[in-house]
Amino acid sequence: MKIAIASDHAGFDTKTFIVGYLKGKGIEVADLGTNNDTSVDYPLYADKVAAHILAQKADYGILVCGTGIGISIRANRHKGIRAAILYSDDVALMARKHNDANVMVFGGRTMNINDICRRIDIFLTAQFDGGRHQTRIDLLDK
Numbered sequence: 001m002k003i004a005i006a007s008d009h010a011g012f013d014t015k016t017f018i019v020g021y022l023k024g025k026g027i028e029v030a031d032l033g034t035n036n037d038t039s040v041d042y043p044l045y046a047d048k049v050a051a052h053i054l055a056q057k058a059d060y061g062i063l064v065c066g067t068g069i070g071i072s073i074r075a076n077r078h079k080g081i082r083a084a085i086l087y088s089d090d091v092a093l094m095a096r097k098h099n100d101a102n103v104m105v106f107g108g109r110t111m112n113i114n115d116i117c118r119r120i121d122i123f124l125t126a127q128f129d130g131g132r133h134q135t136r137i138d139l140l141d142k
Contacts, residue, residue: 001124004058006032006045008071011064011108013037014116018062018106021117030058046074050081053102061103062120068107075103079141087111092119096126098133 003022007015012034022029032048034040042065049061061083065071068085075083083103084095095101104123106116128134 002028002058003060004030004049004052005062006049007064008042009037009039010066014108015064042071043074046071050078063105064108066109068105072105086119092122097129100128100137
């Protein structure tokens with residue numbers, strides 16, 4: 001499994017922690033930046049992760065900005081990207097089971113790192129239910 005990850009300046013510290021967490025689990029990580037906490041524009045980093053996934057260079061993506069809101073809005077502008085802000089354990093599960101999400105989004109300033117790691121694990125172990133949910137996924141990109 002390979003995960004592409006990126007953040008803006010507000011998510012840099014959280015992204016750095018997540019990269020170490022994933023590597024510790026033996027997951028291949030493509031860190032697409034930013035590489036410090038100097039102010040940057042989050043849409044550019046959402047675009048990088050989206051492009052990586054759409055080019056099939058990664059199975060999933062992770063994006064982090066201050067709240068997760070702005071970066072998820074930009075990611076979801078890409079046809080084929082289904083970015084979900086995983087603000088609870090239930091949402092982490094349902095994002096995969098019902099929405100076939102392919103990008104996990106977190107708020108570096110609004111979420112606890114232990115919660116983030118647990119939600120990553122929940123997301124990565126869940127499977128898409130397909131069926132009636134696939135019909136809905138197909139409508140998203142129509």
